[in-house]
Amino acid sequence: MLAYLARRITYALIMVVLVSFVGFLIIDLPPGDFLTQKLAELQSRGDRSAELRIAEYRARYGLDKPLLTRYWIWATHFITGDFGESFQYERPVSDLLSQRLMMTAVLAIATLAITWLVAIPIGVYSAVHQYSLGDQIFTTISFIGLGMPGFLLALIILFFAAVILKQDIGGLFSRQYQDAPWSIGKVIDLLKHLWIPALIGSVTGAAGLIRIMRGNLLDTLGQPFVEAARARGLPNRTVVWKHAVRVAINPLIVILGSEALPSIIGGNALVAMVLNLPTTGPLFVQALQTQDMYLAGTGLVFYTIFLLIGNLLADLALAWADPRIRLG
Amino acid sequence: MSEPLVEVKNLKVRFDVREGIIKAVDGATFTVHYGQTLGVIGESGCGKSVTARAILNMVPKPGKVVGGEILYHRRRPSENGSEVTEIVNILDLDPDGEEIRQIRGGEIAMIFQEPMSSLTPVYTAGAHITEAVTLHRLLPIRKVGDQMAETIQAHRRVSKQEAKEIAIEMLRRVGIPNPRERVDAYPHQLSGGQRQRVMIAIALSCQPDMLIADEPTTALDVSIEAQILDLMRELQEETNMAIMFITHNLGVVAEMAQEIVVMYLGNIVERASVVDIFYNPKHPYTRALLESIPRFGKGRRQRLTSIKGMVPDPFHLPSGCLFHPRCPHFMPGKCDRIEPKWTQVGDNHWVRCLLYEKE
Ligand SMILES: Nc1ncnc2c1ncn2[C@@H]1O[C@H](COP(=O)(O)OP(=O)(O)OP(=O)(O)O)[C@@H](O)[C@H]1O
Ligand SMILES: [Mg+2]
Numbered sequence: 001m002l003a004y005l006a007r008r009i010t011y012a013l014i015m016v017v018l019v020s021f022v023g024f025l026i027i028d029l030p031p032g033d034f035l036t037q038k039l040a041e042l043q044s045r046g047d048r049s050a051e052l053r054i055a056e057y058r059a060r061y062g063l064d065k066p067l068l069t070r071y072w073i074w075a076t077h078f079i080t081g082d083f084g085e086s087f088q089y090e091r092p093v094s095d096l097l098s099q100r101l102m103m104t105a106v107l108a109i110a111t112l113a114i115t116w117l118v119a120i121p122i123g124v125y126s127a128v129h130q131y132s133l134g135d136q137i138f139t140t141i142s143f144i145g146l147g148m149p150g151f152l153l154a155l156i157i158l159f160f161a162a163v164i165l166k167q168d169i170g171g172l173f174s175r176q177y178q179d180a181p182w183s184i185g186k187v188i189d190l191l192k193h194l195w196i197p198a199l200i201g202s203v204t205g206a207a208g209l210i211r212i213m214r215g216n217l218l219d220t221l222g223q224p225f226v227e228a229a230r231a232r233g234l235p236n237r238t239v240v241w242k243h244a245v246r247v248a249i250n251p252l253i254v255i256l257g258s259e260a261l262p263s264i265i266g267g268n269a270l271v272a273m274v275l276n277l278p279t280t281g282p283l284f285v286q287a288l289q290t291q292d293m294y295l296a297g298t299g300l301v302f303y304t305i306f307l308l309i310g311n312l313l314a315d316l317a318l319a320w321a322d323p324r325i326r327l328g
Numbered sequence: 329m330s331e332p333l334v335e336v337k338n339l340k341v342r343f344d345v346r347e348g349i350i351k352a353v354d355g356a357t358f359t360v361h362y363g364q365t366l367g368v369i370g371e372s373g374c375g376k377s378v379t380a381r382a383i384l385n386m387v388p389k390p391g392k393v394v395g396g397e398i399l400y401h402r403r404r405p406s407e408n409g410s411e412v413t414e415i416v417n418i419l420d421l422d423p424d425g426e427e428i429r430q431i432r433g434g435e436i437a438m439i440f441q442e443p444m445s446s447l448t449p450v451y452t453a454g455a456h457i458t459e460a461v462t463l464h465r466l467l468p469i470r471k472v473g474d475q476m477a478e479t480i481q482a483h484r485r486v487s488k489q490e491a492k493e494i495a496i497e498m499l500r501r502v503g504i505p506n507p508r509e510r511v512d513a514y515p516h517q518l519s520g521g522q523r524q525r526v527m528i529a530i531a532l533s534c535q536p537d538m539l540i541a542d543e544p545t546t547a548l549d550v551s552i553e554a555q556i557l558d559l560m561r562e563l564q565e566e567t568n569m570a571i572m573f574i575t576h577n578l579g580v581v582a583e584m585a586q587e588i589v590v591m592y593l594g595n596i597v598e599r600a601s602v603v604d605i606f607y608n609p610k611h612p613y614t615r616a617l618l619e620s621i622p623r624f625g626k627g628r629r630q631r632l633t634s635i636k637g638m639v640p641d642p643f644h645l646p647s648g649c650l651f652h653p654r655c656p657h658f659m660p661g662k663c664d665r666i667e668p669k670w671t672q673v674g675d676n677h678w679v680r681c682l683l684y685e686k687e
Binding site: 223224225227228229230231232233234235236243246247250321322323324327 | 384386388424429430431432433434437438440442445446447448449450452459460463464514516517527530
């Protein structure tokens with residue numbers, strides 16, 4: 001087990017180095033990059049101080065040195081938490097991220113919680129009562145949820161929230177709480193806003209998860225060990241949850257791991273942009289559009305790191321949950 | 329003959345599938361007695377496993393019990409400490425209800441045909457046994473200094489630690505080497521034979537009144553098979569347990585059973601003592617089955633006789649006697665028209681065949 005862990009971590013580290021290099025290339029390669037653009041722009045205006053600042057950047061990131069050296073400088077800075085500067089915002093990338101990371105994580109966790117808390121019980125119900133009216137209804141709904149484009153769904157939910165519930169949509173806080181310090185009122189205000197993007201973000205995932213859970217559990221319920229458990233006199237509840245669901249849910253752990261952590265950093269960018277949420281998703285999308293290199297590269301590297309950690313945790317969780325993998 | 333434990337009367341089970349209706353069991357009647365072993369034999373698909381499941385009121389999904397009754401003579405301790413027998417029709421019980429759940433596993437235990445996949449893969453062998461034991465087994469509470477007249481029996485559930493000890497002991501009895509360690513083994517760490525022995529240990533750990541063993545030793549090699557059969561007999565003597573022993577192996581059933589029922593296409597065609605079945609078989613199907621076992625002393629080059637013809641398609645069952653298309657004693661105009669009834673041909677020897685029916 002320890003050897004396995006060591007091997008996995010080594011691979012993950014190698015992956016991070018490779019991806020960080022790609023991330024760096026993104027930052028470094030574009031010929032018409034932000035820096036030169038800005039320089040040209042400032043020079044044409046004859047702004048001397050800006051030119052000085054840019055010279056400072058050049059020195060700091062060794063822009064005149066060879067590629068590998070530049071990578072080394074960037075990477076060592078990265079490790080110490082200096083991710084460079086966003087040209088767009090003219091602020092350190094680390095500031096921008098730390099400002100938004102917390103809300104992104106809150107939203108991601110809320111989305112995941114809704115997805116799983118809704119999908120797992122419905123999937124189990126559908127499988128246990130296969131072909132019942134309830135199953136048919138849930139099946140129909142989940143297919144609609146899977147098939148409907150995300151933006152349409154977002155619009156419907158927004159319409160419902162704005163027109164019928166008379167809710168203030170967009171953003172995560174009402175105006176009066178925007179810059180207020182944390183208080184009970186602010187938390188409640190957050191929850192009032194949070195459910196809309198969380199719901200929109202969870203529908204597609206939940207619909208898919210319902211299908212997977214139902215299918216897995218149906219397979220499992222047909223296995224001899226389920227019948228054997230029932231023949232031992234266990235109540236239906238125990239047979240279904242302790243024996244069947246416990247086995248059927250294992251493959252879903254992998255899905256959780258590979259989605260959960262990356263979504264904490266990336267979030268659902270589309271929904272976040274539509275709703276104007278203060279999360280990292282829109283930040284990264286914008287960075288890619290405007291060639292804000294340090295921000296974009298940092299986003300990519302972080303996303304990869306979270307994905308790798310998520311996968312590693314998922315595999316560990318799976319090994320913990322399934323003795324066939326742990327001991328096999 | 330000792331007291332009856334389960335009386336199956338005219339049991340009918342059907343499966344409604346897309347292609348039509350399968351009459352998996354069509355009028356099975358037999359009795360299992362306390363302390364005795366009933367052997368059930370017949371070709372694959374004749375309804376042995378479905379009958380066994382019906383006794384636990386758990387016929388699988390498209391299947392439905394459409395007739396008959398299963399009377400369980402349930403022995404329970406009464407108020408004044410003695411035992412009373414109440415008769416329960418198992419088919420009348422709610423299939424998820426409290427009463428049938430007490431019976432399943434606790435009073436009538438079953439060992440299934442598929443040993444490889446009958447254990448939940450994420451739980452250890454010991455966990456399976458302790459789960460069953462803590463559910464069903466009660467220990468008497470001894471009260472020190474109680475009056476002699478005290479007859480009310482108090483019981484308590486088995487504790488976790490005791491359950492684990494029982495699990496280890498059961499694994500030892502079914503011949504799992506090193507049971508104190510193997511009790512923590514997961515199913516995938518056990519061989520097929522060991523898994524089957526764990527299944528047997530689970531079933532026997534609750535000291536049931538009746539054990540339904542559906543081909544319990546097919547996955548085992550001969551020496552372990554003998555050991556398991558010995559164990560079953562030993563426990564049977566200890567606890568007066570009844571066994572319903574389902575098998576293809578006529579040699580094993582001859583060794584284990586006192587009484588045998590022979591099934592063909594959902595029907596029981598003959599029932600008799602083991603001696604009568606083996607030395608004085610009446611039904612042509614029983615005879616054909618017996619002839620199909622290789623026997624010591626037969627010429628080596630002589631071919632094994634197998635039963636003539638094919639098992640008919642379950643959706644197009646023959647009219648009259650179901651066996652008539654394959655029967656060497658087929659009487660045209662009779663066997664294909666008339667359904668044979670039960671005929672007594674000896675002491676406790678019954679057969680359903682027109683050869684023995686008097687006009
Ligand atoms: N779940 C099911 N769905 C449809 N038909 C079934 C089902 N289970 C059993 N049957 C049918 O019921 C009949 C009896 O099956 P059963 O399993 O009792 O046979 P068996 O005597 O135990 O055979 P074997 O010796 O192979 O175990 C068969 O024709 C089978 O096709
Ligand atoms: Mg069978």
